[in-house]
Amino acid sequence: MTASSQIPPAIQIEDDRTGVTIPTLRRALADNLYYVLGKPPDGATLNDYYLALAYTVRDRLMQRWMASTHTHRLPTIKQVIYLSAEYLPGPHLGNNLMNLGLYETVQQAVAESGLDLATLLACEEEPGLGNGGLGRLAACFMDSLATLEIPAIGYGIRYEFGIFDQEIREGWQAEITDKWLQSGNPWEIARPEDAVFVKLGGHTEASTDETGCYQVRWIPHQTVKGIPYDTPIPGYRVNTVNTLRLWKAEAPESFDLSVFNHGDYYGAVDQKVISENLTKVLYPNDEPIQGKQLRLKQQYFFVSCALQDLIRTHLAQGGRLERFHEKFAVQLNDTHPAIAIPELMRLLVDDHHVPWDLAWTITQQTFAYTNHTLLPEALEVWSLDLLGQLLPRHLEIIMEINRRFLEDVRLKFPDNGEKMGQLSLIADQPFRSVRMAYLASVGSHAINGVAALHSQLLQKTVLRGFYDLWPEKFLNITNGVTPRRWMLLSNPRLAQLITRRIGDRWIIHLQDLRDLEPLAEDPEFRAAWRSVKQANKQALAQRILERTGIQVNVESLFDVQVKRIHEYKRQHLNVLHIITLYNRLKQNPSLDLVPRTFIFAGKAAPGYVQAKLIIRLITAVGEVINRDPAVGDRLKVVFLPDYNVTNGQPIYPAADLSEQISTAGKEASGTGNMKFALNGALTIGTLDGANIEIREAVGSENFFHFGHKVEELSQLRSQGYDPRRYCDHSPELNRAIHRLESGFFAQGNRDLFRPLVQSLLNDDPYFLMADYLSYLNCQEQVSQAFLNEATWIRRSILNTARMGEFSSDRSIREYAHQVWQVQSVPINLQPYSQSEA
Numbered sequence: 001m002t003a004s005s006q007i008p009p010a011i012q013i014e015d016d017r018t019g020v021t022i023p024t025l026r027r028a029l030a031d032n033l034y035y036v037l038g039k040p041p042d043g044a045t046l047n048d049y050y051l052a053l054a055y056t057v058r059d060r061l062m063q064r065w066m067a068s069t070h071t072h073r074l075p076t077i078k079q080v081i082y083l084s085a086e087y088l089p090g091p092h093l094g095n096n097l098m099n100l101g102l103y104e105t106v107q108q109a110v111a112e113s114g115l116d117l118a119t120l121l122a123c124e125e126e127p128g129l130g131n132g133g134l135g136r137l138a139a140c141f142m143d144s145l146a147t148l149e150i151p152a153i154g155y156g157i158r159y160e161f162g163i164f165d166q167e168i169r170e171g172w173q174a175e176i177t178d179k180w181l182q183s184g185n186p187w188e189i190a191r192p193e194d195a196v197f198v199k200l201g202g203h204t205e206a207s208t209d210e211t212g213c214y215q216v217r218w219i220p221h222q223t224v225k226g227i228p229y230d231t232p233i234p235g236y237r238v239n240t241v242n243t244l245r246l247w248k249a250e251a252p253e254s255f256d257l258s259v260f261n262h263g264d265y266y267g268a269v270d271q272k273v274i275s276e277n278l279t280k281v282l283y284p285n286d287e288p289i290q291g292k293q294l295r296l297k298q299q300y301f302f303v304s305c306a307l308q309d310l311i312r313t314h315l316a317q318g319g320r321l322e323r324f325h326e327k328f329a330v331q332l333n334d335t336h337p338a339i340a341i342p343e344l345m346r347l348l349v350d351d352h353h354v355p356w357d358l359a360w361t362i363t364q365q366t367f368a369y370t371n372h373t374l375l376p377e378a379l380e381v382w383s384l385d386l387l388g389q390l391l392p393r394h395l396e397i398i399m400e401i402n403r404r405f406l407e408d409v410r411l412k413f414p415d416n417g418e419k420m421g422q423l424s425l426i427a428d429q430p431f432r433s434v435r436m437a438y439l440a441s442v443g444s445h446a447i448n449g450v451a452a453l454h455s456q457l458l459q460k461t462v463l464r465g466f467y468d469l470w471p472e473k474f475l476n477i478t479n480g481v482t483p484r485r486w487m488l489l490s491n492p493r494l495a496q497l498i499t500r501r502i503g504d505r506w507i508i509h510l511q512d513l514r515d516l517e518p519l520a521e522d523p524e525f526r527a528a529w530r531s532v533k534q535a536n537k538q539a540l541a542q543r544i545l546e547r548t549g550i551q552v553n554v555e556s557l558f559d560v561q562v563k564r565i566h567e568y569k570r571q572h573l574n575v576l577h578i579i580t581l582y583n584r585l586k587q588n589p590s591l592d593l594v595p596r597t598f599i600f601a602g603k604a605a606p607g608y609v610q611a612k613l614i615i616r617l618i619t620a621v622g623e624v625i626n627r628d629p630a631v632g633d634r635l636k637v638v639f640l641p642d643y644n645v646t647n648g649q650p651i652y653p654a655a656d657l658s659e660q661i662s663t664a665g666k667e668a669s670g671t672g673n674m675k676f677a678l679n680g681a682l683t684i685g686t687l688d689g690a691n692i693e694i695r696e697a698v699g700s701e702n703f704f705h706f707g708h709k710v711e712e713l714s715q716l717r718s719q720g721y722d723p724r725r726y727c728d729h730s731p732e733l734n735r736a737i738h739r740l741e742s743g744f745f746a747q748g749n750r751d752l753f754r755p756l757v758q759s760l761l762n763d764d765p766y767f768l769m770a771d772y773l774s775y776l777n778c779q780e781q782v783s784q785a786f787l788n789e790a791t792w793i794r795r796s797i798l799n800t801a802r803m804g805e806f807s808s809d810r811s812i813r814e815y816a817h818q819v820w821q822v823q824s825v826p827i828n829l830q831p832y833s834q835s836e837a
């Protein structure tokens, strides 16, 4: 019996903690300020008021949260377990108010208390517990799971320092440590009573027990304690509140004591520090990975905590381990948590004495694996040396999994040594290592990519051998985004306009946006649509002015590229276009050019030199162009610092044009592309990732596509790609490159951008030169289209109207039916005790 199932049947719930009238909310705010924060109203800071309000809202989630947790634990209810090393939920307060349906009421209550809700919302430090798309997807999925009333727990790491904050200093990125916890986190509840212990290092000992059973014992070198911190994830206007359970590493007290006994006080303190370092910081490189021991420790730590937690609650509820996979569907968000496969085997076989074959069936039935990238440098491998040192037992288990797997392969393909080498979980080159994507594939019953093209390429390239073996395991589930945060919360003007015309069901059935289609022909509606866009552009212009000092023209075309900075995403192709326009203007100052504001934002991994140079390039080009009187109002280049969820929210609603210009085959899906199109921006994009499906959905006439396709690029490559040829054949490209080389944007310094220019001219691995001309022509079409306001707005409306399938609700429904086999479970609140009956 766990403590949670002993909650008394009827709790006396104080009205002050649940009531939602304005007087009650005001009283609750004052109470929380006084009793929880210990501050009198006149001595309180804005942050104190933010915290008091957050507690007031959290109180109003509590009954639903406890009822959900209680119900979800019942043995008959299947739960989704999302394992992800990253989550980027964004600020919680606004989202929770919206999902609870309390936004307006609380706004008024706060105002009547002499405060401004927007100001309090701005106090919240967002949990930056991820790098970019992958972590944000996990957060959108958590929102959709709760909204669809699907029982779910998201497990992850409570990094003390999330992704760094970015400042721009003299045009360069500077990284500042993210101190998201420093002013207190009102959303999390520590659960030290649910702590678990995780072993690391040491060696194994095999023996045969009294019954003749072969047994392995793992004698670790170190043990760390995992403390869970729970954050409620409420669905939109439903009672379901799921849990995001993040683990913090601490030193186990008993371990310290043993050192104390030997009088080594400082040694004990050192151990404590070493243990706590484990969850100190998020690794900031999203795509490329390295052989960092601490990173492997992090992965194993949270996965082991999660699985131990699940086994414990399952057994406490009277569940049997043979039925583990009937209670939990565990999704691996990329390979970062793939060590869960040998860990579940270890827990079942070594700790709970389940026979290997049964344990393996349970494991395969439990896990499913999502691949999020094909970039070779991002495919995780862990050296056998490192694995053996840190997780000696897991290495043995992986070897045994591999031995059995290759035996099956041999039976299927006799006398085919090459096949065995290709499929082996162990790579020999450049060093002996475990291919984590292979381990994830062998240990899962379903494997999916995140957009149609990506899933096809996955089957044809990285996991080809596995697709040949088990085609039935493979599927595609295209990503989606939550319309709650990415429309309703961040674009209230557009959301209200839409709701006034088609009702509000679109918020949970995004396909209803289709009803907007006929309105695209209505001049009055188009005028209203345009006013919303202009108001959003005005608001963004204000932020740009505040943050960068740059004044932009809101009548100009807002041309936006926001995402991590990476060569494959080709922000520098965008810059080549800007330089080309600038060159044209310099050549012909009276040129009739469609005015544009180029807006960039995004972080570069601190160690990714070329990406940081791309940021410097953007700011340098901006410094010249924004000040050149010959350009005037016609071109502006803005780099908005510190791109994150908070700062992204006002950007999407204000964009006219969405730049999705990655090299074909490189962007697995993209999700920013969806946020823009949903908010009525038109896309200029390559046939890559989900762009292809977006174009199909919105109609090719409402999407500007350009560039080489995947097959065309492989042809170019096999013919011996020569980027310089494109320079020779395009005078404008030649001139743009020359501008860069000449030091024109670097106060005469010809060295500054040399590494970028050299890369483009010598190997151009991302085919900017090959796509330049097509991009330029396509941008010309964009400009012409923007001149015709009525048709532009019409296309904007049609984009929004046809983006319904890109809701993360649709993605989650597909996972629920095709992978997890889970159902919705509505949560009954009244009376509390009956929900368990």
Ligand code: GL4
Pocket (backbone or CB within 6 Å): 132, 133, 134, 135, 137, 286, 287, 334, 372, 373, 378, 450, 479, 667, 668, 669, 670, 671, 689
């Ligand atoms: C990513 C992909 O790069 C991105 O295209 C995709 O949208 C996202 C979510 O599936 O996953 N893979 C990695 S790694 N980081 C990402 O953002």
